[in-house]
Amino acid sequence: xxxxxxxxxxxxxxxxxxxxxxxxxxxxxxxxxxxxxxxxxxxxxxxxxxxxxxxxxxxxxxxxxxxxxxxxxxxxxxxxxxxxxxxxxxxxxxxxxxxxxxxxxxxxxxxxxxxxxxxxxxxxxxxxxxxxxxxxxxxxxxxxxxxxxxxxxxxxxxxxxxxxxxxxxxxxxxxxxxxxxxxxxxxxxxxxxxxxxxxxxxxxxxxxxxxxxxxxxxxxxxxxxxxxxxxxxxxxxxxxxxxxxxxxxxxxxxxxxxxxxxxxxxxxxxxxxxxxxxxxxxxxxxxxxxxxxxxxxxxxxxxxxxxxxxxxxxxxx
Ligand code: CP
Numbered sequence: 001x002x003x004x005x006x007x008x009x010x011x012x013x014x015x016x017x018x019x020x021x022x023x024x025x026x027x028x029x030x031x032x033x034x035x036x037x038x039x040x041x042x043x044x045x046x047x048x049x050x051x052x053x054x055x056x057x058x059x060x061x062x063x064x065x066x067x068x069x070x071x072x073x074x075x076x077x078x079x080x081x082x083x084x085x086x087x088x089x090x091x092x093x094x095x096x097x098x099x100x101x102x103x104x105x106x107x108x109x110x111x112x113x114x115x116x117x118x119x120x121x122x123x124x125x126x127x128x129x130x131x132x133x134x135x136x137x138x139x140x141x142x143x144x145x146x147x148x149x150x151x152x153x154x155x156x157x158x159x160x161x162x163x164x165x166x167x168x169x170x171x172x173x174x175x176x177x178x179x180x181x182x183x184x185x186x187x188x189x190x191x192x193x194x195x196x197x198x199x200x201x202x203x204x205x206x207x208x209x210x211x212x213x214x215x216x217x218x219x220x221x222x223x224x225x226x227x228x229x230x231x232x233x234x235x236x237x238x239x240x241x242x243x244x245x246x247x248x249x250x251x252x253x254x255x256x257x258x259x260x261x262x263x264x265x266x267x268x269x270x271x272x273x274x275x276x277x278x279x280x281x282x283x284x285x286x287x288x289x290x291x292x293x294x295x296x297x298x299x300x301x302x303x304x305x306x307x308x309x310x311x312x313x314x315x316x317x
Contacts, residue, residue: 001307007307009116010137011181014137019156019182027145028302029069030295040070042071043067046072047101047102048067049074049102052076053082058296059129062296066297067304090111091117104307104308108129111131127303130174132174134177136175138300139174142295147264150288161188162222164223165214166179167214167276169194169198170194170199170203173227177206184206190209191211194249220260222262224264226276228267228272228276229272229275242275250276253280265287269292
């Protein structure tokens, strides 16, 4: 184990040294991911369980690709194919997996706090792949990585003073719970921008300023980080309509023109086209959306490698 923590439950439990090490290790793996043969023997003989109890395209597939590229054995479980559908409790499922002596479990769950419960119940390293509307640490790390790469700096000092607006469904987003405090800790000036009905009751706990007025702050931002409207988690109709939301908070051609020269759009995906981003904003080189996806494989290789403590020569063939 090369990090200061056994599990990756959230970015808040990582030291700045851990964060720098994860980003730098991901950079080594990015070079591997450009090779024709993208496989290293580093985690040969280790068993990684992928326990996804909520839908996922990016996190699940990039973790599974990452584990295979490090030669780990990966076993997938989904909510529909596991015994949780027969009523088995989370703790009993965790004890069952523990009895199979797996080395790491990547978990995505509807309920906030599930990864922490597994960490208390299992011997394996637990990696949070997104829990409810709580936290999504590897998304935050890959976002930091993609931004650092785009801006072309090494280390962490280049984050200092960057103006980042995180826009949209702050109340229901697990991404913001990990990303906003991480960027604030790295020295970014983070502003949360959302209609009052999509802002959490106490946004100040995320360590950022906040406002409902996107157009007032947009021209000052270096990074416009758009959150997906979490349609599956909305209760009590917090929006009059998606059309009105898009008019007030969506990035369209006019808002792209209002952005600071050189500013970039980011989005964790999946995008609701025409809601938080108009098609022009999805299909423009001003956004880093696919760079974020690309960074996901290298970051998740780095997290697996650093937690499972593989071979020190990470790029050896
Ligand atoms: N960004 C993200 O977590 O995407 P998935 O839900 O597809 O994993």
